[in-house]
Amino acid sequence: MATPVNSKSTNSVHKDVPLVVIVGPTASGKSSIAMRVAETYGGEIIAADSRTVYKGMDIGTAKPSVQDRKRVPHWGLDLVEPGEVFTAADFKRYTYEKIAEIRARGHVPILVGGTGLYVDGVVFDYQFGAKNEHVRAKFADASLEELKSYCYSNNIKLPENIMNRRYVLRAIEQHGVNDNRGKYPLPNTIIVGITTSSEELRTRITQRAEQLFEMGMVEEAKILGEKYGWDSEAMTGNIYKLVHHFL
Template sequence: MATRTVNEAPLVVIVGPTASGKTGLAIKVAQRFRGEIISADSRAIYRGLDIGTAKPSMKERDGVAHWGFDLVNPGERFTAADFKHYADAKITDIRLRGKVPILVGGTGLYVDSVVYDYTFTAVSNDLELRAKFEKKSLAELQNYCNKYNIKLPENNKNRRYVINAIIRKGALPQKNTDKYKDKILVGIMTDKATLKERIRNRAKTIVNDATINEAIQAARTWGWDNEAMTGNIYPLVRKHVAGELTRSELEEKFCTLDWRLAKRQLTWLRRNSEIAWCDLEHAYSYIAQRLADR
């Protein structure tokens, strides 16, 4: 790749649904073009939750620097605004060291907050008010929004997102002038059958004794009802430990949850007309050509 000044270093953005192969693609690009990866995954920010959140192992990272993992303990608040601040600083740092920043993830709000330089309205730090809504079920929170005409967030199945929407009274983050004009924005396009197969294969890898032990240990430290433990595979492991689900039932339900997640992610991402959608093979060729031409 041609020598570039710090300010000219492009921002590569790779998005797509869960299990679409984003991480492997990002590592391949990073190895060829001296890149470093910033994970935009709201599951991966928590310490102690590694296997169940599908963080790549050190071996899988294959010598490529990864950022965005293990930022907070379960139970600590970490918002999209916090992620934006973190990612902006990392992008600057990576560029200053003459490398290419690669933002990768399926959490749409995290990605958009960086790419489009969102300004977030202040979320109340009134812990008493927040605690009031934390006691309500998801259905009660959704009904509250309907009653008071509060716009639900895109991911209206996430209690934390719904609570934040209530506290902000439905105000959405504001999109500013495009901060990262020099960017390559690619989405991984996968047909339905292939994506379902990838989700099922990954479930077979994740649902094992190590994941179950990880969940049990995390629950001992932070509790099963911790926000970080109420999503993804962990509620299913809780039911398995309680004897309510067999191992095969856990795996099957996990596949269903991940498929629903993938559909929500795609709904968010498809709104963005700037994304160039490619299959994995052509996504690499597209990114490599764009970087080589600069």
């Protein structure tokens, strides 16, 4: 169990507890480092991943084990059903609430990611949904396929008519992906970036993929695909899309 960094309960003490952010590519070792930091300094982990928010997507998203969750409290997991929409704006609201709760307990909030937009939205206080012309300028020369690819990568729900470029661009605008963000990270934030050689990453990713399939990745994907549909937003990314391709 996490040990509070300070037993006092004043608001000033709570605000003094830093937000620790650990970022890095897949298989770079973020989770293991976050566990060590949490157990050493009395922390609680918030997963910033656009797929681990979905219930039932356990193996394919490499969610923390039951044992790890018993050792250290984890948040940001199993928040919605795969058929539901969960945006970066939703994650930001959820995470700000959790950061406040964790600090109120005298613990250290540790944000681990993951999904870049989820992390940046929290750290740089993105103002999602703000209306401006930056989005249109940013994607002015993007093709329809590039816009759709951007939506898939950032967990943005595509419109019913996905062959209409204007509709897809509007989905991005409404999602709030824009330049309306803070210039600097939130105060009292410690950001740790994990770097690993490309060769080592490839080796680790290969090993992880083999482990996932041994754990029942294909069976999990089939169950989710049949229940929610392979076109469900939750199923369009990560390894599930790859499994569907070969079924």
